[in-house]
Amino acid sequence: MSLSIRNRALAGFLPWIVPVALLLAWQIGAQLGWITARVLPAPTDVVAAGWRLTASGELWFHLKSSFERAAIGFLIGGGIGLALGFATGLSRWLSLLLDSTLQMVRNIPHLALIPLVILWFGIDETAKIFLVALGSVFPIYLNTYHGIRNVDPQLLEMARSYGVRGVALFWHVVLPGALPSILVGVRFALGFMWLTLIVSETISATDGIGYLAMDAREFMQTDVVLVAILLYAVLGKLADLSAKGLELWWLRWHPAYQRGEGV
Amino acid sequence: MSDLSSTKWGVGITTRNLQRHFGDLTVLKGLDLDIPAGESLVIIGRSGCGKSTLLRLLAGLDKPDGGQLEVDGEAAGTGNHSVRMMYQEPRLLPWKTVIENVEIGNVSYARAKFSLHEVELDSKAQDWPASLSGGQKQRVALARALAHQPELLLLDEPLGALDALTRSTMHRLIENLWQEHGFTLVMVTHDVSEAVMLADRVIVLDEGAIGLDVKIQLPRPRVATDPSFVGYEARLLEYLTGVPAEAPDETVPKHKRATLQPESGYLAISN
Numbered sequence: 001m002s003l004s005i006r007n008r009a010l011a012g013f014l015p016w017i018v019p020v021a022l023l024l025a026w027q028i029g030a031q032l033g034w035i036t037a038r039v040l041p042a043p044t045d046v047v048a049a050g051w052r053l054t055a056s057g058e059l060w061f062h063l064k065s066s067f068e069r070a071a072i073g074f075l076i077g078g079g080i081g082l083a084l085g086f087a088t089g090l091s092r093w094l095s096l097l098l099d100s101t102l103q104m105v106r107n108i109p110h111l112a113l114i115p116l117v118i119l120w121f122g123i124d125e126t127a128k129i130f131l132v133a134l135g136s137v138f139p140i141y142l143n144t145y146h147g148i149r150n151v152d153p154q155l156l157e158m159a160r161s162y163g164v165r166g167v168a169l170f171w172h173v174v175l176p177g178a179l180p181s182i183l184v185g186v187r188f189a190l191g192f193m194w195l196t197l198i199v200s201e202t203i204s205a206t207d208g209i210g211y212l213a214m215d216a217r218e219f220m221q222t223d224v225v226l227v228a229i230l231l232y233a234v235l236g237k238l239a240d241l242s243a244k245g246l247e248l249w250w251l252r253w254h255p256a257y258q259r260g261e262g263v
Numbered sequence: 264m265s266d267l268s269s270t271k272w273g274v275g276i277t278t279r280n281l282q283r284h285f286g287d288l289t290v291l292k293g294l295d296l297d298i299p300a301g302e303s304l305v306i307i308g309r310s311g312c313g314k315s316t317l318l319r320l321l322a323g324l325d326k327p328d329g330g331q332l333e334v335d336g337e338a339a340g341t342g343n344h345s346v347r348m349m350y351q352e353p354r355l356l357p358w359k360t361v362i363e364n365v366e367i368g369n370v371s372y373a374r375a376k377f378s379l380h381e382v383e384l385d386s387k388a389q390d391w392p393a394s395l396s397g398g399q400k401q402r403v404a405l406a407r408a409l410a411h412q413p414e415l416l417l418l419d420e421p422l423g424a425l426d427a428l429t430r431s432t433m434h435r436l437i438e439n440l441w442q443e444h445g446f447t448l449v450m451v452t453h454d455v456s457e458a459v460m461l462a463d464r465v466i467v468l469d470e471g472a473i474g475l476d477v478k479i480q481l482p483r484p485r486v487a488t489d490p491s492f493v494g495y496e497a498r499l500l501e502y503l504t505g506v507p508a509e510a511p512d513e514t515v516p517k518h519k520r521a522t523l524q525p526e527s528g529y530l531a532i533s534n
Contacts, residue, residue: 154350154352155356157354158354159367162347172367176358253357253358253392
């Protein structure tokens with residue numbers, strides 16, 4: 001694509017037209033009373049609500065709770081998924097023993113377990129972390145297993161013939177070879193992590209962004225509900241960006257991730 | 264670092280009645296072969312003649328079904344000899360820099376650096392393999408093998424994917440390093456010209472046995488246009504195709520083209 005300078009400026013401008021127009025229409029519609037504040041408060045009101053919550057410290061309090069839940073659940077679930085993936089990827093026997101069961105369990109939507117989880121753990125912190133962990137296990141498990149199984153056998157043969165074995169073989173050949181696939185799993189798992197967190201926080205909580213939204217609903221503070229939704233969007237984007245950052249660093253050897261360096 | 268290049272090493276190989284089967288298929292049927300220490304032996308033959316199988320046996324990547332395979336008088340695998348293989352593909356670890364690839368298998372930084380210098384890739388030490396050309400990648404693979412000071416270096420058509428110019432540069436490089444280090448060199452190739460260029464001795468494998476065994480008595484460095492060079496090429500081609508090499512292809516009846524003639528084939532040509 002060769003665009004002239006004028007066209008390039010236009011290309012930078014075009015994608016913004018629709019969102020800005022929508023935002024304007026929303027603002028004008030709200031101010032003129034076409035849209036009632038209970039349905040959709042004006043964007044300026046949402047910003048004001050966000051500012052109010054930030055200033056009072058409430059926003060940080062809920063953000064911190066949500067972030068902790070997400071992080072703990074993700075680390076537990078991701079850790080288990082990674083360990084299981086390594087086990088089944090590296091051992092033919094463990095793969096025969098575990099993989100078909102795991103593939104079966106994976107087909108159960110983890111959110112379907114909510115009633116059961118409430119029966120087991122009640123509605124406290126454990127239940128939410130359990131659900132988040134459960135949502136993160138399988139994407140990471142599947143992609144780790146797949147990644148290890150797909151490490152180039154020619155590279156393995158080469159490394160073995162050069163005397164690289166055991167832990168060194170895993171560390172220098174198997175793990176880096178599986179890493180692109182594992183990171184795909186991490187990005188999927190992060191998506192599931194937020195989804196699960198939102199659902200579990202909306203069901204029952206006394207803090208967190210989900211609670212913020214549900215509490216605001218009770219008092220018909222639609223502006224605060226919108227702030228909560230936007231927060232989820234921002235957090236999801238941040239998680240995705242950090243996963244992308246890891247890819248850029250860990251896969252910097254990969255032609256697809258090189259930004260014109262070296263070549 | 265001065266002693267890194269000066270060492271002379273090489274190891275002799277002996278096989279007696281060496282056999283390898285894959286199911287019903289006999290790939291090597293009783294191969295007797297002696298490779299003196301420091302010799303450059305090139306094995307040619309059609310696809311499926313057993314040349315890659317033989318190389319993998321020599322590398323210890325595969326086990327024979329019968330017969331003996333001795334490296335320097337000891338049964339293969341029991342001795343403490345450094346045997347290294349270069350494959351058709353460079354097989355570099357893409358997530359390691361060039362120098363890290365050469366360091367694989369507990370090679371010191373100094374040793375790796377020196378090997379890279381030997382293949383004239385000093386300047387690429389910190390680059391990723393993905394940024395190298397095909398010929399450069401194979402040179403890194405060569406440096407990686409050299410860093411282990413191989414007594415036996417096995418080359419499994421490592422130049423097949425390279426363009427003619429790069430290939431001829433690689434021929435010179437391999438020849439120089441072989442002369443410098445004195446390791447035993449066993450190379451498998453499809454390319455008759457490559458065989459005559461590098462070999463002290465060419466053997467043609469034919470259905471799992473030695474069909475032809477020719478000493479190439481030409482001074483080095485060799486020139487591909489030299490009449491006696493061309494003569495060797497013609498002789499090998501004639502054996503491989505079963506057709507006198509001088510005859511243009513069009514005049515050869517179709518049924519004769521791809522047939523080996525076993526009776527005449529097993530006569531070794533003497534010099």
